[in-house]
Every structure is written in C-alpha cells, then in structure tokens.
Amino acid sequence: MKFLGVAFLLALIALSATAEEEKKAAAAVEAEQEADESKAEALVDKKQEKRGIHDFGDWHHEEEKTLTIVKKIPVPVPHVKTVHVPHIKEVKYPVKVGVPKPYPVVKHVPYEVKEIVKVPIHVEKPYPVEKVKHYPVHVPVEKPVPYEVKVPKPYPVVKEIKVPVEVKVPKPYPVVKEVKVPVEKVVHVDKPYPVEKIEHYPVHVKVDRPVPVHVEKPYPVVHEKKVHVPVIKEVKYPVHVPVERPVPVYKEREVKVPVKVPYHVPYPVHKEVPVEVVKEVPYPVKVPVERPVPIEIEKHTPTLVTKSKPYRVEVPVQHEENHHHHSSGNSHEGLSDGYSHGW
Numbered sequence: 001m002k003f004l005g006v007a008f009l010l011a012l013i014a015l016s017a018t019a020e021e022e023k024k025a026a027a028a029v030e031a032e033q034e035a036d037e038s039k040a041e042a043l044v045d046k047k048q049e050k051r052g053i054h055d056f057g058d059w060h061h062e063e064e065k066t067l068t069i070v071k072k073i074p075v076p077v078p079h080v081k082t083v084h085v086p087h088i089k090e091v092k093y094p095v096k097v098g099v100p101k102p103y104p105v106v107k108h109v110p111y112e113v114k115e116i117v118k119v120p121i122h123v124e125k126p127y128p129v130e131k132v133k134h135y136p137v138h139v140p141v142e143k144p145v146p147y148e149v150k151v152p153k154p155y156p157v158v159k160e161i162k163v164p165v166e167v168k169v170p171k172p173y174p175v176v177k178e179v180k181v182p183v184e185k186v187v188h189v190d191k192p193y194p195v196e197k198i199e200h201y202p203v204h205v206k207v208d209r210p211v212p213v214h215v216e217k218p219y220p221v222v223h224e225k226k227v228h229v230p231v232i233k234e235v236k237y238p239v240h241v242p243v244e245r246p247v248p249v250y251k252e253r254e255v256k257v258p259v260k261v262p263y264h265v266p267y268p269v270h271k272e273v274p275v276e277v278v279k280e281v282p283y284p285v286k287v288p289v290e291r292p293v294p295i296e297i298e299k300h301t302p303t304l305v306t307k308s309k310p311y312r313v314e315v316p317v318q319h320e321e322n323h324h325h326h327s328s329g330n331s332h333e334g335l336s337d338g339y340s341h342g343w
Contacts, residue, residue, distance in 0.1 A: 011083060015305070018078065022308060025076040033315070036071055070317055077310045092295065105194040114205060128250045138239065143232060 008085075011085065014081075014083065018080070019308075022076075022078050025078075029073065029075065033073060036073070068317070073315070075310070075313065078308060080307055087300070090298070100192065102192045105196055107196060111203065113203075116206070116208065133244075135242065137241075138235075141232070144230075
C-alpha cells in the first residue's frame with residue numbers, strides 16, 4: 001500500500017510538470033507569432049526606391065511592388081509519457097511452486113506367472129486300472145502283380161538351353177559433398193531427464209516336489225533297419241497270438257451314504273432398541289461455533305486522468321497584389337505573383 005501511494009504521488013507531480021511546460025510553450029509561441037506579424041507589417045509599409053531618372057515624362061514610370069512573406073510557425077506537440085506502475089497483489093493463502101527434482105522412474109513390466117491350483121478330485125476306490133500291452137499283429141499281404149505301362153516310342157525330348165542375358169543394374173556410388181562452413185548441431189536435452197536402467201532378476205516358479213519315476217537300466221532300445229527291397233516271407237506253420245481272456249469289466253454300483261438334513265430349531269433373538277437418556281447439567285456449557293472470519297479484499301478503484309491532445313491552429317494570410325499597365329507598350333508585371341519566401 002505504501003508503494004502504491006508513493007507511485008500515485010509521483011504520477012501527479014509528473015502530470016503537473018507537463019501541464020506547466022505546455023503553458024510555457026504556448027506563451028512562447030504566441031509571442032513569436034506577434035513578433036512575426038509586426039515584422040511583416042513593417043516590411044509591407046516600407047517602400048524600396050530604385051535609383052534612376054524619374055522626371056522624363058511618360059517614357060518611364062516606377063512600379064510599386066509588394067512582397068508577401070509566409071513563415072511557417074512550429075507548433076509544439078506535447079509528448080505524453082506513460083509510466084507503468086506495478087500493481088502488487090497480496091495472496092492470503094500459500095502458493096506451491098513446483099520445483100523440478102530428479103525422481104525415480106519405475107517401469108512395470110508385465111509377465112505371466114503360472115499358479116498351480118490344486119482341485120480335489122473324487123476318486124472311487126477300487127478304481128479300474130488299464131494296462132496297455134503291445135503285441136505284434138501280422139497282416140497277410142498278397143504277392144505283387146506286375147502292371148505294364150505302355151510308353152510310346154519314339155517320344156519327343158525337349159531340351160532347354162539357357163542363354164545368359166546381362167541386365168545392367170545401376171550400382172549406388174558414394175557422393176561426398178564438402179561443406180566449407182562449419183555447422184554446429186545443437187541437441188536440446190531436457191534436464192533432468194529420466195534414465196531407465198533395466199535390471200534382470202530371476203523369477204522363481206513354484207513347482208511341487210519332484211515325483212520319483214522309476215526307469216529301468218539298461219532299457220531296450222529298438223533300432224529300425226530300413227530295407228529298400230520288399231521281402232515276402234511265407235510262414236508255413238501256425239502262429240499263436242496270445243489274447244488275454246477273460247477281460248475284466250468293471251461296473252458302477254450305488255453306495256448308500258447317510259446324509260444329515262438340518263431342521264429348523266427356534267432360538268431367542270435379542271434386539272437392542274436405543275432409548276434417549278436426558279441428563280440435566282447444572283452448570284453452563286460453552287458450545288464452540290465456527291464464526292465466519294472477515295477477509296479484506298482489495299479492489300482497484302479507477303481514477304480519472306485528463307490528458308490534453310494537440311491540435312493544429314490555422315492562421316489566415318492575406319495576399320495583396322497591384323498591377324499597373326502603361327500606354328507606351330513596355331509593361332512589366334509584378335514579380336511577386338505566385339512567389340513566396342519561407343524560412
């Protein structure tokens with residue numbers, strides 16, 4: 001508030017000084033105009049006589065000439081200087097200004113995690129066990145019957161002779177361009193800028209305990225031997241194919257299990273009912289009430305400032321012209337027609 005008062009006083013002093021200067025300038029201009037008018041009247045009244053013979057009858061007569069002087073009067077133009085006064089506004093509440101600080105960048109990388117959910121499965125006991133036993137099965141195949149394929153003779157043979165054809169392909173070549181003026185590349189980097197660091201860490205997948213599997217050692221390994229020529233071998237004796245008989249067949253049987261069915265039994269229910277209890281207090285009790293706190297808000301009131309604007313003053317100038325014609329034929333016109341002196 002003190003600063004605003006001082007600024008307002010300075011502005012008033014500056015406006016008063018400018019008004020006094022304008023008054024002085026106007027008085028000086030009026031004095032100069034009066035002096036110029038008096039000089040112009042003196043010049044008009046003054047007659048300049050030329051040297052020469054005057055009394056020679058009508059042969060020659062002196063001419064009266066008038067000179068008009070137009071002088072430009074400079075008019076001062078007031079210059080208004082605007083003085084900017086800072087307006088300080090008080091803020092009644094704290095304002096948080098964000099300051100850039102380096103902050104950690106956490107990058108979340110989604111990855112799949114397999115969770116083993118154990119679901120109980122009801123297994124009936126005893127349950128069927130299927131044992132798969134592989135046995136060889138011989139399929140009788142008839143002897144191959146020869147099949148003749150007739151081929152026409154002679155038959156045309158087409159032979160392709162490839163002729164190399166060269167296709168010219170333009171090859172890229174390097175173009176080196178010399179830049180005689182050094183060029184600096186400006187790379188703008190935000191500071192501080194986030195730096196991402198990738199840290200690899202092991203991921204442990206929880207697996208149940210290893211189940212022991214019995215493996216026979218040594219175990220038989222079958223090597224297939226490829227025979228390119230089909231060999232047909234006749235077996236002249238019967239081959240007995242062992243078949244497991246009888247085949248066990250398991251049937252489902254219903255087993256009765258006793259199930260307990262719940263039935264409704266009445267039970268007491270206790271319900272709490274709130275009851276108001278009035279208690280008399282023999283002494284006064286102060287109840288805090290949040291009253292509104294008055295806050296002063298400063299409002300800017302506009303002030304009227306009068307400013308003088310310059311305008312042009314037009315001064316009328318009178319022109320006097322005298323023309324004399326002579327009967328002798330030697331006529332001279334005034335030299336001052338259309339001629340003016342300006343300073």
